[in-house]
Amino acid sequence: MRTTMRRVATAATAVAMTAALAACGYAKEAGAQREAKKKRTGPLTIGLLLPEDQTARYENFDRPLIVKHVKRLCEGCEVVYNNAKSDTSAQQQQVDSMITKKVDVIILDAVDSEAIAGSVRKADKAGIPVVAYDRLAEGPVSAYTSFDNEEVGRVQARSLLKALGDKAGQGKIVMLNGWEADPNAALFKKGALSVLKGKVEIGKSYDVDRWLADKANESMNGAISSLGREEIIGVYAANDGMAGGAISALRSGGFDPLPPVTGQDAELAGVRRVIAGDQYMSVYKPYEPEAKAAAEMAVALGRGRPVDAGTTVDSPTTQDIPSTLITPIALTKDNVAETVVRDGLWKTGQICTAKYAKACRAAGLT
Template sequence: MKKNVLKSVSMMIVLLSAFMTACSQQAGTGAPAGQNAGSSEPGASAAKSKNDEVVIGFSVGTMKQERWQREVKMAQKYADEKGFKLIVQSCEEDAAKQVQQVEGMLTQGIDALLISAQDSESSGVIVEKAHQAGVPVVAYDRLVRNGDLDYYITFDNVKVGELQAKMLADRYPKGNYIWVLGGPEDNNAHLLKQGQESVLKPYMDKGDIKIVVQQWAKGWNPEEALKIAENGLTKAKNDVVAVIASNDGTAGGVVQALESQGLAGKVGVSGQDADIAALQRIVEGKQTGTVYKPTQVLNQTAMDLVYALAAKDEAKIKELNSGNFKNGHVGTVDNGTKKVTSLLMDVQLVTKENVVDTVIKDGYQKMEDIYKNMPKDQWPKAQ
């Protein structure tokens, strides 16, 4: 009897031990590391399924300018149409804040990053952090320097500068100029200067054009441009024939300075971006012209690229790398670390004479908005 009891107890211990082992394996899935329970494919847990949502980060330097408000809306519309999540953040001209914001995006699990760098020189650290998380980076319109950048998409900014300077030099080949450069923290401003200088230098060397003031407008700030223009006018005793303003925002500050001296419409003024306020000044005769950069084309191409990178769509990536996109070409830009594959969009000069055939025809701006300050009898006839 005693033997039977001991035998029964031993049997119960064996059964209990087997039961506990089975439970333990079930709680831990019982599958080898890197393999999902119920799946025979190793590493299945690391890969995204087709139903997982693609998440893209879009980091911009400012939302104060009209163009960036417009382009963020374009990007969001693209994301809505394609069905992926777009995280947009603006650092409002604070480079350190932009780094922190991107770190937050990486924590949220973005698959690719599109960035308009606030500070081109110091933004290489952002690329490094993104790559550590396995996230590709595309620089949008503003170059990221000093980092292993994956792609750069922008307009041909040297060409923009050339168009600005040529427009003024053709109309004002002799006389005093004020030269308002863009934000020194933005690499594009330096490329613009390169293009502007290539046109102006022969005139300057001959002594036909004299630069009375040349100064950077930090942050592309219109108030900075206003002060630079005021200083130039004072120095030249208002004897100025033209002002090279590097974008439409700075052009606005320049025109304000000219208006205070009764010179608006008498002095040539350049710009870029085809902002509505600039186009209004152009048809009113206060600004000579602007450079139209079809941002809808830039934005579409940038979103195509960053979405393809996020979704690992190799066919689309190859297509874009081969130059198969609208109104542009593929080149390279040296960012101080490497020659970055760059998608460069075409640009076009806009003056009062061709405003209808450019920005209005493309649907970029509306005629009623551009000409709203003009008498109806001075509006162009409907095409």
């Protein structure tokens, strides 16, 4: 038995050494190719891959802001853009296309952070650094920028508890968490649970497929049927789209007044619901500093310069990734004017249509 174990251990050691040497050789090869590709001067070609077009932010804000900051930093630089429309396979093909086009850097917001790891490795092997944007892709990414996503969950949870007040012990809440393929969803949930546990009873909790509003609506209807209308005192919805689906289900279920519902992203429909009192809060994540950080990281990597980042984070596959994390802000009807309106995310005229005119006046927006 001892001889067998010794042989197994020796074999395992040999395999480990072989793997380590292979990994070292791979790293040297990728590093050499990256060094050869670095452009100290002249225009760069930067690939921008965003995950979906259901959430308004990506097409309306992230894309134009990233392009603006790249152009500001890098005269003559080109941004080549694709949106995966929530299709993991499509995004993998888009990375392959960027490699074929020999772009200098890729800014990647992954549809599925685990599934994209092989594509990130391909890019790395081709000498193309990858900036993980908003979601931390697995694989050898060179830099990462996002919001403090656990803090997003804590902000939502603290707001919900504030809205519930003394009612927190008088019923149950429903949790509508984000899509489990999105690593941010797990961080939002972790942050929220760190605040909610022991303070309020969670009656039902769902991970909502692809963050879809209609799936959130289905889950909310299921929770109402299971728990009963009298038991539900609040809803943790991880983003504004799902909050809208939940509110529709609550109205159909006869809730009047509506219980407090959280959200995230400060989408126009969500901001209007906040002003009207239908949705208690959203989370405002100023896209400008996130987009600016991504552009700065991409240009630095393309120029062969070190990334200027405030901290480091670890993914399941890569440690000490240079990272810039931005602080989220709780958005309620009390601070719409000094957040999303002041920063130019939405104009008062966009928010305060005829339907919301009275609520806007009450909130001091008009």
